[in-house]
Amino acid sequence: MGRRFHVEMGLESPVIVEVLEDDGLKAKVRICEGDASREMELSLQALHGERALCTTQAGSQVLDIRNERDGSSWVVGPHVQAKLRVTDERDTWLGAGGGGAGDSVVTVAMPGRVVAVDVEEGDNVERGQRILVIEAMKMENDVKAPRDGCVRAIRVTPGDAVDAGQPLIELE
Amino acid sequence: MIDNSNPPFKKVLVANRGEIACRVIRALHEMGIQAVAVASEADARAKHVRMADDYRVIGPAPSSESYLRVERIIEVAKETGAEAIHPGYGFLSESEVMRDACDAAGVTFIGPSSAAMYAMGNKTRAREKMQDAGVPIVPGATSASATASEALEVARSIGFPVLLKASAGGGGKGMRLVHEEAEFTEAFQSCSREALGSFGDGDVYVERAILQPRHIEIQVMADQHGNAIHIFERECSVQRRHQKVIEEAPAANLSEQTRKRMGEVAVAAAQAIDYEGAGTCEFLVDQDENFYFLEMNTRLQVEHPVTEMISGLDLVKLQVMVAAGHVLPVKQEHLVRRGHSIECRLYAEDPYSNFMPAPGPLTVYRPPSGPGVRVDDGVDEGDVVTPHYDPMVAKLITWAEDRPSCIQRMRSALAELRLAGFRNNVKFLDQVLQTDAFCRGQYSTNLIAQMGVLEEPAPEKEQLELIAAVAALLQERNCTIRAPESQVRESAWGRPWEEWS
Numbered sequence A: 001m002g003r004r005f006h007v008e009m010g011l012e013s014p015v016i017v018e019v020l021e022d023d024g025l026k027a028k029v030r031i032c033e034g035d036a037s038r039e040m041e042l043s044l045q046a047l048h049g050e051r052a053l054c055t056t057q058a059g060s061q062v063l064d065i066r067n068e069r070d071g072s073s074w075v076v077g078p079h080v081q082a083k084l085r086v087t088d089e090r091d092t093w094l095g096a097g098g099g100g101a102g103d104s105v106v107t108v109a110m111p112g113r114v115v116a117v118d119v120e121e122g123d124n125v126e127r128g129q130r131i132l133v134i135e136a137m138k139m140e141n142d143v144k145a146p147r148d149g150c151v152r153a154i155r156v157t158p159g160d161a162v163d164a165g166q167p168l169i170e171l172e
Numbered sequence B: 001m002i003d004n005s006n007p008p009f010k011k012v013l014v015a016n017r018g019e020i021a022c023r024v025i026r027a028l029h030e031m032g033i034q035a036v037a038v039a040s041e042a043d044a045r046a047k048h049v050r051m052a053d054d055y056r057v058i059g060p061a062p063s064s065e066s067y068l069r070v071e072r073i074i075e076v077a078k079e080t081g082a083e084a085i086h087p088g089y090g091f092l093s094e095s096e097v098m099r100d101a102c103d104a105a106g107v108t109f110i111g112p113s114s115a116a117m118y119a120m121g122n123k124t125r126a127r128e129k130m131q132d133a134g135v136p137i138v139p140g141a142t143s144a145s146a147t148a149s150e151a152l153e154v155a156r157s158i159g160f161p162v163l164l165k166a167s168a169g170g171g172g173k174g175m176r177l178v179h180e181e182a183e184f185t186e187a188f189q190s191c192s193r194e195a196l197g198s199f200g201d202g203d204v205y206v207e208r209a210i211l212q213p214r215h216i217e218i219q220v221m222a223d224q225h226g227n228a229i230h231i232f233e234r235e236c237s238v239q240r241r242h243q244k245v246i247e248e249a250p251a252a253n254l255s256e257q258t259r260k261r262m263g264e265v266a267v268a269a270a271q272a273i274d275y276e277g278a279g280t281c282e283f284l285v286d287q288d289e290n291f292y293f294l295e296m297n298t299r300l301q302v303e304h305p306v307t308e309m310i311s312g313l314d315l316v317k318l319q320v321m322v323a324a325g326h327v328l329p330v331k332q333e334h335l336v337r338r339g340h341s342i343e344c345r346l347y348a349e350d351p352y353s354n355f356m357p358a359p360g361p362l363t364v365y366r367p368p369s370g371p372g373v374r375v376d377d378g379v380d381e382g383d384v385v386t387p388h389y390d391p392m393v394a395k396l397i398t399w400a401e402d403r404p405s406c407i408q409r410m411r412s413a414l415a416e417l418r419l420a421g422f423r424n425n426v427k428f429l430d431q432v433l434q435t436d437a438f439c440r441g442q443y444s445t446n447l448i449a450q451m452g453v454l455e456e457p458a459p460e461k462e463q464l465e466l467i468a469a470v471a472a473l474l475q476e477r478n479c480t481i482r483a484p485e486s487q488v489r490e491s492a493w494g495r496p497w498e499e500w501s
Helices: A089-093 B018-030 B047-051 B070-080 B096-105 B114-121 B123-132 B148-158 B181-199 B256-272 B304-311 B315-323 B403-416 B426-434 B436-440 B461-476
Strands: A004-008 A015-022 A026-033 A036-047 A051-056 A059-067 A073-077 A080-088 A112-117 A130-136 A139-144 A149-154 A169-171 B011-014 B034-040 B054-059 B084-086 B162-166 B175-178 B204-208 B214-222 B228-240 B243-249 B277-285 B291-297 B340-347 B364-366 B373-377 B392-400 B418-420
Touching: A004 A089, A004 B461, A015 B461, A026 B461, A036 B461, A051 B461, A059 B364, A059 B418, A059 B461, A073 B418, A073 B461, A080 A089, A080 B418, A080 B461, A089 A139, B011 B018, B011 B070, B018 B034, B018 B047, B018 B315, B018 B373, B018 B392, B034 B047, B034 B070, B054 B070, B070 B084, B070 B096, B084 B315, B096 B114, B114 B123, B114 B291, B123 B256, B123 B291, B148 B162, B148 B181, B148 B204, B162 B181, B175 B181, B181 B204, B214 B256, B214 B315, B228 B256, B228 B304, B243 B304, B243 B426, B256 B277, B256 B291, B277 B315, B304 B315, B304 B340, B304 B373, B304 B392, B340 B403, B340 B426, B392 B403, B403 B426, B403 B436, B426 B436
Parallel strands: B011 B034, B011 B084, B034 B054
Antiparallel strands: A004 A015, A004 A080, A015 A026, A026 A036, A036 A051, A051 A059, A059 A073, A073 A080, A112 A130, A130 A139, A149 A169, B162 B175, B162 B204, B214 B228, B214 B277, B228 B243, B243 B340, B277 B291, B340 B392, B364 B418, B373 B392
């Protein structure tokens, strides 16, 4: 299974994009919206100045891509301006990424082992900043701060086995 | 035609902001004149400041504490050695106080005399003055009526339908359209009551109602030596909330005969008040091409570029020349009209939510270009449209040999434009350009109202899916499109291009 991404773009539910193949230029993806899904082949090439050239069977277009400080991005092309937010599906399991801004206890949604703790008590962290690395499903996964805040307590040390839902780090 | 080797001034202060300040600064630079900008604190790093040779911050964001401060602006002119002030449009451009203060300080005001501004500054006064000069005005009473029977006499003499207007009113309040005599008395009484309640004055005017009017205006230019010309007409009937959205020159459907007469009348109006500089006579035109004087704007207009495009003249340069006392370098018989031009005003507003202003950052701004495409803007990408001033961001102007090509060129330019970061009217402009009425050139000031409640055109599903796929791929390639860590915007890709391109 390829990596899956949740793309929130103001539609009723996120569009789920699974990357099936990608050689760094040409790629094949599966796009799922609700129960429907379709595959798409495209080539995506960086251009100077925060732009990308995107080519599909239907033709080519140049897209402007800009980051916002709140973690969202603009993708702007002919007749379309989309403000969106992309989350790696693994991050959604890990509780961060799509987490609510009010979350003060960081947890993960599946059992694993703590590989690294990047912060100390009293550190100020920014939303999206990596704070822990958890090994799960034979992969290392970054756990990111769900919001800006100060680290109040660290409940784990590297090497610890952790359960789903177990408190790992508390933010003020 | 204009000799730049000996500029009429060395330095000119531009007492404005936004696109018009940038437009004026460009003209000054082309003439070899240095430009001094003034800015509010909110505009301290705005494009017009960046373009100018010198600048002063003259006060806080509210216009009343910055761009409207006559004394402070004249002080800046003195301090920086500016010999003249160009007021742009809006702000102090039609202020007699400003003109008089300039005269007193020995600074040239690039605009008409205060007497001309005074004559045109009040609608009733202007109406009387114009009537004396033989300029057609909307048939109606010369004074307000206090009673229904008196007003009915007036209505009978000018013919139905008539419009009742509160003498002290404005902004559409206290107005009644009366189709026939039977409705008249009741309408008068209700209008009078509303006027009394709203303005403390129950007097009501009777005027011929112009149904489905078109708004057509004539550009005039006059020097200090009694020469006055008109530079054709502009049609500005595409309006929302009484503000213009799309303008064109020449008018879509106007007979040569009417065009000629309107031009002559406008020149006569300018001469009647010894006008000097650039001015515009606005007219209402009915379906039979009867035209009636509305008002005269004693300044440069927002939509002046369409006139420049079809005439080949630079109105700002002409303003500067005549203000310096030069003779108008062109004569009426030398003017040639060529092709067609359209202007679209880009607003930071939500056309699908009652045109609510929607300020915000210009996250993406890539204006179109190419043959026959002109962009007059006051912003660059990364700037912010603040809530303090007019929500107009830029003007997009196209020119082509004929009207259909010009519409097509504008639609292509709108498609080429990339704009994001705030709600804007780009899609709406394209919707207007596509209407049958606009394409046929058979439209009135009711056009936007007749389009009804518009839905925002949804982007095509395939396009949205493609965008989602692009966003996911960028993430997968670790070219993170997450928020950059510092406040300085980094490359959207998070790592050097070479690594993955």
